[in-house]
Amino acid sequence: MKPKTEFRFGVGASSILMILTVLALAALALLSLVNARGNAALAARSRTMTVAAFTADAEAQRTLALMDEVMAENASEDWTPKLLAARLARAGLADVTLDEDYHFAFALDAGVGRELHVEGILTPTALPRYTLTRHQLVAAALPAAPAAPLAMP
16 A cells, blocks of 8 residues: 655645735725725715705805895886896896896806706796796806827827
């Protein structure tokens, strides 16, 4: 009978295995750190965009409230679109456009290349004094980047 020979791992094999394990863990830690940094940047951008959108919405509500206040203060007047536009401009609402059919519109900067568009119809002698027809957050068109040449001459 042949004697059984045992096969043992030497010190070198276990050291190489330990080094590979440490390198793999270091690579995973580095990937995790990069991912966390990316998530933090995305969260900061999302926060900035959300705050800007809600700030624009609050400003739109203040503008609508001021428009309502101007019409309520002068409820007994015989309104014409030009007179109403002049009263709105005097109240600090020069950015509000008003046409002959009492359709109003204004836009507010919502940050990060976006605008809040608000449109509606005024009824100065009846309640409600305005009806919104559009309240929309719109992304501005980004300028097109010049095309990169495919081959250099």
